[in-house]
Amino acid sequence: MMNCQHVANVADDFHERRLGWRDRLVVLAHTAMCRGCREFLEQFRLSLIGLRALPAPAPVPAAERLLERFRLELGTPERMTRMPAGGHSQFG
Amino acid sequence: MSRTATESGARDVEVVARLRAGDEAAFRDLVREYGGRLSRLARTFSRNDALIEEAVQETWLAVIRGLAGFEGRAPLQSWMFAILANQTRRLAVRERRQPQACTDAPRFGDPSGEAPAGEDREPAMGRNGMWEMPPTPWGLVDPEAAMLGREVLAVVQTALDGLPESQRQVVLLRDVEGVGANDVCNILGVSDTNLRVLLHRGRARIRRALDEYMREVGPGGRQNRRGSA
Secondary structure, eight states, X not given: OOOHHHHHHTHHHHHTTOSOHHHHHHHXXXXXXXXXXXXXXXXXXXXXXXXXXXXXXXXXOOOHHHXXXXXHHHOOHHHHHHSOTTGGGGGO | OOSOHHHHHHHHHHHHHHHHTTOHHHHHHHHHHHHHHHHHHHTTTOOOHHHHHHHHHHHHHHHHHXXXXXXXXXOHHHHHHXXXXXXXXXXXXXXXXXXXXXXTSOOOSSTTOOOOTTTTOOTTBOTTSSBSSOOOOOOBSSHHHHHTSHHHHHHHHHHHHTSOHHHHHHHIIIIISOOOHHHHHHHHTOOHHHHHHHHHXXXXXXXXXXXXXXXXXXXXXXXXXXXXX
16 A cells, blocks of 8 residues: 555656556555645646756857867868868868 | 657757768857756866866867767767766866765665665655645646746756755756756766656755745745635
């Protein structure tokens, strides 16, 4: 028999649908009778929504030094075609 | 983060192809999108701003050098996060400052890795496994919309920032960045069992912070609460 602590412990698996169907049914049966666990699972679900909605950090422009390194390592198609034979070697 | 795995995979293929072809605009876009996110992750390993900056720079250089060998076995972002984690650890070791990554990771005496009984007991839970103080409803009219409010998100962010470092790392990667569980284990070098324990503890703390906020203040005033006309 699943008690409230067990329900709280499987909240992650329940919301990420990693519980087997038997365990899922047991949780659903428990929450049908237990208001505290029903509320806990709902609040857990809402907390996940909040976490997933956190905004990304502000965009960061690429520093010129980094771009220069990118050009040196990967070049550009135009640049590559202009290079003499064997010109790749200087880029490692 | 809301993209499906298939969409992300297709996008990765396109981005990597452009980068390998030397498309500077693609690289600028990548840095714009991930620069801040790499710093945010590095900050979970260290509070040293110079170290964080160096780790991010080293990560970009490693990305540039490693693009040719990127095989797409993991999403591009997981690959970059793994490089970042390694770079940050390496720099921290160099400075004789081990990152605090797993100091509060569960230390299980049992080699099976099972959490000791009672380790994850909710504070409001009684000894007999039943609620002593059951969670009370937050009384939100539109719960999903309420969670997207600025004030509520600020509560979530503050709670996340206040988590112990290993919990912050797993919650940030798994829930905020949307990295797959296996990739999170690989990035942080934790077992699946530890990941699940750390995730649960971190998420439970976020819920408690929200619960406290909902009880004391409420989201965006009273208009979003039931029974408050």
